[in-house]
Amino acid sequence: MxxxxxxxxxxxxxxxxxxxxxxxxxxxxxxxxxxxxxxxxxxxxxxxxxxxxxxxxxxxxxxxxxxxxxxxxxxxxxxxxxxxxxxxxxxxxxxxxxxxxxxxxxxxxxxxxxxxxxxxxxxxxxxxxxxxxxxxxxxxxxxxxxxxxxxxxxxxxxxxNPLLQDPGLAIHPPLLYIGYVGFSVAFAFAIAAMLSGDLDRSWARWTRPWTTVAWLFLTLGIALGSWWAYYELGWGGWWFWDAVENASFMPWLIGTALMHSLAVTEKRGLFTSWTLLLAITAFSLSLLGTFLVRSGILVSVHAFATDPTRGFFILAFLGVVVVGALALYAWRAPSLDSDAGFALLSRETFLLLNNVLLVIATAIVMYGTLAPLIYQMMDWGKISIGEPWFNFAFLIPTIPLIVLLGMGMHAAWRTQPTGTWLDVLKLPAIIGVVLGIIVPLFVYGRISVMLAVGCIAAFWILVSSLVPVIRSLRREKGATGMTRSMLGMTVAHFGMGMFVLGVTIVSAFGVESDRALSPGTSTEVAGFEFEMRELRNVTGPNYTAIEAVVDIRKDGGFIDTVRPQKRQYLVQTSPMTEAGIRAGLDKDLFVALGDQLGNGGWSVRIQYKPLIRLIWLGCLIMAIGGLIAASDRRYRVNVREKSKAPKAREATA
Amino acid sequence: MNRFIWPLVLVLGLIVFLVMGLRHGDPRALPSPFIGKPAPEFELPTLKNPEVMIGTANFAGEYTLVNVWATWCVMCRAEHGFLMDLAASKSIPIYGLNWRDSRPDAIRWLGELGDPYIASAYDPQNRVGMDWGVYGAPETFLLDPEGTVVYKHLGPLDPAIWEREFLSRMQGVNQ
Incomplete structure (x- = not known):
């Protein structure tokens, strides 16, 4: 019933x-x-x-x-x-x-x-x-x-599916969907604005908080998915450039571009047609992601359902939505060109570059995701585009993006006098370069060009994000402080800096090693001693497992005991790896059971992951930044009252 | 013609491409590299008597069904009644492949629900299942008299599917 x-x-x-x-x-x-x-x-x-x-x-x-x-x-x-x-x-x-x-x-x-x-x-x-x-x-x-x-x-x-029996993955889809689907609001605002033909700046202001909230949920959802993959899949990686991950990452990249472009449209009335296009694209990519995942067109470890009827339905729906929106766009957008100008050195320029680079990054991810399909269809044979390709190609737009980020934050709207700008940037640049070389060299003991670039970029963003906060705290009485918007932006950029630092350090200094261990034996990885104390059988509600008790020591001093498991679920018989992780802000020590070896021992994957927590922590801080920005007062005051004000001003101007 | 029309053109191209992609490989017609080819050979102990071996050698000479089943498989229970009817009609010999299961459970199951199979091969380790490309249970293979795989069905059987997908592929049998 x-x-x-x-x-x-x-x-x-x-x-x-x-x-x-x-x-x-x-x-x-x-x-x-x-x-x-x-x-x-x-x-x-x-x-x-x-x-x-x-x-x-x-x-x-x-x-x-x-x-x-x-x-x-x-x-x-x-x-x-x-x-x-x-x-x-x-x-x-x-x-x-x-x-x-x-x-x-x-x-x-x-x-x-x-x-x-x-x-x-x-x-x-x-x-x-x-x-x-x-x-x-x-x-x-x-x-x-x-x-x-x-x-x-x-x-x-x-x-x-035992893979999904995990607290992380229980809440990952809701967060991800809130983000994905949230872009539908920005999309609907864009369509409504184009239908009405009334595309003044208030449209951008109404859209901004919705976009930011959707973006922050998407950020959290993706970060949680990455964290889940890290401890549940047992490989110790945190991002695989898997088609399903990419499907959620592309809307994130375009959503990020949209947030920045909306700022220009709201503050300066510029980029209107571009912002509309991004709003349409962000949601279209969410739909495309659904199509790619649900149609089974791409084979992916995550694909749960494959059904061509469903594929055709989503594709037809995607077609109606996107083609309709873009046709409306082609009709309306030509009338939107604004003649307001901005100087070469101004915040507008940096936000424009931000948008261009983010779109390039999205195009790279999209090419990498769809290329195997293109090759297959053209009968050019099968290709697989793997992590190394993505890791390399993705850096091309993102390194300049990160460097420009620190500069753009301190540029003013319209025009920025060069002298004062360089004054502000000098200190973060010096600190960034010094820390970016010292930290890898003296804390981790090695340096290379790419490593220095990553670390300098990270410290550069971290320090330059702190500048406005410090200035605001030291301001004279009576001077205006930071708005929530500005604070949110600063916090989010600081989170980005943490993320970049985490990624750089963990990819340069992470150690992964497969060893054989049996009860009573020990092995050393990255200066840590891992001793398997015992192997035992444990029983969960719907699984049985073999659990290894592994003591970790450094220089004889006891650090922690981890308990990796190999689970056998009773109904779906596939074995599952449950990693044993000693988590810390400075490093993770990760032990996962592989396969049983003949002599009563097990192959064990041991990993040392310095600063990996900063990857997810950085995402969390970015999301908090989004929350702060979305709570800005000007989105909450009676918007109808305010929306008249700029119009009146324009009329008199 | 204005420049704002380019996104539309681009997307139309992408959609055409995706439609072609969907048509190109029907993902539901799961890759059955075995269809039209001789069934992979195997020999396994039977479920009820580990001493007796059963394998592809037993199948040749007439149309044969090979049904992959397990006691943990809910849909196998759903199709079991139909398999019993089919066995009673004696229209085709049915062999079972008991897959990733335990022998006592499987024997008890057949005791409770009836045994439609001439014999079931016992494959707890998924050895033959791997060779035969079994994705999940239930799965049913139709072999022709030469031992060639004619059709493979995923999911439970019922009279409609039997008529549409199986009977239509069996030439000169019961028609």
Whole structure:
């Protein structure tokens, strides 16, 4: 009964989404206030029914209702409760339902927090979001119904993929989706602005906080995924340039470009057509990512579902959304050229370069992701583009990006006098170069050109991010302090610096070594002694495991004991590696069990990973920066009041 | 013609390309390098009697089904009733490949639900499963009288699938 309620709720949500799409847009076109007013009601109703459907599926999981095919395939009686909940989005159908829920949630947020935006504009935004909801709900109902029954019901389920039975991956998809789908709001704002033809700066200001919040969730989602891959896949890497990772990384790169370009559009009224294009692209790449993952067109370790019907559906939907948006763009954008100028040395120039470099970086990732497909289709044979290619190619745009970042932060809008700018930059540059050489050389004992470039760039950003904060603290009484926007930017850039430092140090000084260990023996890696004290059998709720107890010592002094496991899940019999990690800010010591060797020993992968925590910590700080920036006062004051002000000023100018 | 039309052109190109990509390799038609080729040879102990061996040598001479199953596999339970009916109709010999399973469990399972198989090969280590490219259970292979793999079905069998995918591929049998 409950699953049928869920399915019924899904259909009702589709109907409401259709109303939410058609009525407000027609209302905005005819300037009919009553019809526009339907937008908020329909959006609320749509959210409620999607939430009911989601609740019903969760209930089916919690009550082990194996008469539901999706539950039978992805859960099991002895699965711990938390994973029964996360199993809801553990595979294709449920993750689509989560996607629809997140989209409805964003729509509700727009409906709730758009009081200051003109009614016709809000109606258009919500209408466009309604169209996206129609796509996803119809996709689910037609090709991927999570409530499909299994007759006769199964006695027990097939269990959730053991890879996904992990706290990190339980919350990774929701965060990622909140980010992915959040770009739909920026997209809807762009479409609404183009539909209305009213593209003044207030459009950019309304869009900014939404974009920033979506971006920060995407940042957290990607970082969490990377962290999960690090400790769960057992290889100790943190980024694999896997197609699915790239699918989430491309919207992140374009989303980052969009945030920066929106700043220019809001502050200076420039780059409007470019910003619109980025807003369309960011969301299109989210959809493309969904297509690549869900259609099985690219073979990936993450691909859970492969089904050509689904592929065609997503592709058709992607086509309608993107082609429609770009056709509108081709029609509207020519009228948007602004004649406001800016000097060569100004913040605008740096933000333009930021955008160009980020787009190049995205193009590189996209080429690397799609090239194997191109080769296969053209019958040029199979190629595989691997980590070394990405690692190298990706540095080409990102090194200048990082260097320019420190400079751009301190440049003023319109025009920046060279003298004062160099004064500000002198100190961070000197400190950056000195630390960038000293730290690798004296702390880690080695230096090379690439290493120095990475470290100098990292310290350069770290120090130059601190400059505005220090200045603000030392300012005279009465002088204006930093706005939240500025503070957010500074914090996020500081996080970027931490990230770059972590990546540079761990890729230069990380040690990975495969050794053979048996109980009572020890081995030395990177100056640390790893002794396997014992091997024992342990039992979890739905798995059994062999656990090694490994003591780590340095110069005879005891540091820690780690317990890597090799798990055998009872239903899905694939073995899983659970690494034993001694985590620290300065370094991680990582022990993972490989294969059993003949003599009672095990092959053991031991890794020394200096500063690897900075990679994820840096992402967290970036996200916090985004949060600070999005909470800036000027997004919250009555926007309608304020939006009149610039227009009045322009009229008098 | 304005420069703002280029993104549209680019995307249309990309979409055409992706459509071609989808058509090019139907991902659901899972690569069955075995279709049209002789079934990979094997010889394994039978489930019920480890002393007796069974293998490709037993299949030749008529159309044969090889069904991959396991007791932990929910969908195998779902298709079991149909396999029993099919076995009762005596229209085709059915062999089982008991896959990544334990012998006592599997024997008990057949005891409870009935045994549609002439015999089941016992493959707890996924040795033959690997050779035969088994992705998951249940999976069913149709071999022709020469021992060539004619068709491979993923997922549970039911009468509709049997009629559509299997009977249509068997020439001169029961038609």
């Amino acid at each position: 409950i699953p049928e309620i869920g399915q019924f709720a899904m259909i009702l949500a589709l109907v409401l989404a259709a109303i939410q799409f058609v009525v407000p847009l027609v209302g905005a076109y005819r300037n009919d206030v009553a019809m526009m007013g339907v937008a908020r009601t329909a959006a609320t109703g749509q959210f409620v029914f999607v939430a009911i459907a989601f609740g019903c599926l969760t209930y089916a999981f919690l009550t082990d209702d194996f008469s539901v095919l999706y539950v039978a395939n992805h859960s099991q009686l002895s699965l711990p409760t938390i994973y029964k909940i996360s199993a809801v989005w553990g595979a294709h159908e449920g993750s689509l339902l989560l996607w629809a829920l997140v989209l409805a949630g964003w729509t509700l947020a727009v409906a709730r927090f758009s009081a200051g935006i003109p009614e016709a504009f809000a109606a258009r935004v919500i209408g466009v979001l309604g169209f996206l909801s129609i796509g996803f709900l119809a996709f689910m109902i037609l090709t991927s119904n999570p409530f499909e029954r299994l007759v006769p019901a199964a006695i027990d389920g097939a269990d959730l």
